[in-house]
Amino acid sequence: SRSINLAVIPGDGIGQEVVTEGLKVLSAVLPQDMKLETKEYDFGARRYHATGETLTDADLDALKQHDAILLGAIGDPSVPSGVLERGFLLKLRFAFDHHVNLRPSRLLPGVETPLKGQPEIDFVVVREGTEGPYTGNGGTIRKGTEYEVATEVSVNTAYGVERVVRDAFARAQARPRKKLTLVHKNNVLTFAGHLWTNVFNAVAAEYPEVTTEYIHVDAATIYLVTQPERFDVIVTDNLFGDIITDLAAAVSGGIGVAASGNINPSGAFPSMFEPVHGSAPDIAGQGKADPTATVLSVALLLRHLGLDAEATRIEDAVAADLAERVGRPARSTAEIGDALAVRVTG
Amino acid sequence: SRSINLAVIPGDGIGQEVVTEGLKVLSAVLPQDMKLETKEYDFGARRYHATGETLTDADLDALKQHDAILLGAIGDPSVPSGVLERGFLLKLRFAFDHHVNLRPSRLLPGVETPLKGQPEIDFVVVREGTEGPYTGNGGTIRKGTEYEVATEVSVNTAYGVERVVRDAFARAQARPRKKLTLVHKNNVLTFAGHLWTNVFNAVAAEYPEVTTEYIHVDAATIYLVTQPERFDVIVTDNLFGDIITDLAAAVSGGIGVAASGNINPSGAFPSMFEPVHGSAPDIAGQGKADPTATVLSVALLLRHLGLDAEATRIEDAVAADLAERVGRPARSTAEIGDALAVRVTG
């Protein structure tokens, strides 16, 4: 009999609430013969304050045993900026070599967008997850003086760029429109830009059916609000991907519905799935958080594990739920989770 | 008698057309006793192809003699990406220490925005212009092999950050709402992020009347499309400023009306004013380009030279012209310039 051995990291703020609903829908959608084992891990602000730890080697060893990881949210104003981000979120992405950071954007019927004219939005961003300006390379000299110099080094390797570009081409090839856009800033960041552009063009030769284009990151933000329908698959660097996926989430229904996967396609380490939104401490514990982004992250998790039919059932349930929200009173976190759990079994 | 000694760089594509209209409006708005001397310089794709030169030391010496520089656009698909950007545009910003890159965003009545509900948009971005990831620091090893490594180094100094942060605080203090937002990514780029944040907080103590806030660059793109009215003055790093000002232009009427100044507030070198848009080779020479962004850049130029009343006359003329465009047939580049020239004298 088959089974999923899942690590669950509720984390901070609304993390616990949304993860509860994510697991509810996951349990509901799984076939009878599929066993779901979950183990909860305590990471985030509480543990940091209690022990000073964010993510230890022992933690990584334990997490490594799982098939996948579901994360709610990490981050709290009581912890200095950067401590949990670098010490937990990025440490995990780097330790488990999550080089494909997958962030789909779909504007579903019934969902509000800040853009006029309800444009057709259906694209996926493949953000590189282990290189670029996120490596933590750099440093500070003469800190706190008028002569301070602080550097940040963006590190880009042919190895790292090629594997994520290949992943993106494969995804583009599998979609009906077969279009891939490289987003970078190769006219200014010429060292990294040339590497990205050359690798992109080399791999493109192997995918004659995929239409390709190159867009500077600044221009990409314009297109995301003026003609988002032009995008199908986007591949980009870690920092540019961070920026444009928040904008993409904003135009396609907000971070309440934006899901993401931190994927290691080789399977050497478990992949991690999480909503794009943060811990939202202002509404934590009130049952106000929308668990939809977490539920959609569960769908990405299932697809990653090869359970495509179940992933599609969740996505269809979410689409139907969103379409029926128009004009209805707001529901609680649990009510939305319950409704989705019913739909995926129905 | 007073005079302005202006360097004019039409550049590539639509550059010549829009600069002609910018100069038309400038001549019209200047007081009788103000002499305008202009000298045209040949930079861009044509000269690069003819001579291999982008911007020589002799060019810089010549440009240095002027009170200010008006630029149309630089860039052409016939030149490899990066050559004119790094070899001309960025070289000039660095050589003349244009550390305040000023980019106002106002959604004027009658102007189309891709956002619903015609939000109130009136803010200005103070983008650092001489540091960050734009310094050209970095390099490539093992180029073209599967072991290539390419780096880009963001260089940030207390000196460079403090002067632009001070400029932004002074601008915020002078505006009715007196609000300043720092945009960075200090939870990931912790070295540069701490420098920016610490300098920002230190200078804030000298401006008790200015309300301050900090927003991560990814979240800033969300706010720019969901609540752009929250911004008054934004100060940010060179790359983040590049990205968010294109988005800001898109939501506040498009790059057809987005002006910018590359300013050296010390006056040690002439400042340069240019539309945010590029050379648009697809519509060059057809009289289709909207010269409004260039005309608004002339207003920034005049304000920089202390001619506030004339700057305001141009801005008012543009506002009136835009308000009357609704539902009217499109006009040519020259017709728009003529109309604005008439208005500023009226």
Ligand SMILES: CC(C)[C@H](C(=O)O)[C@@H](O)C(=O)O
């Ligand atoms: C919290 C932060 C480290 C993270 C990032 O920058 O990657 C977040 O913004 C995201 O997009 O997942």
Ligand SMILES: CC(C)[C@H](C(=O)O)[C@@H](O)C(=O)O
């Ligand atoms: C052309 C390019 C070098 C430039 C920049 O990145 O600064 C442009 O995008 C701008 O914003 O002025």
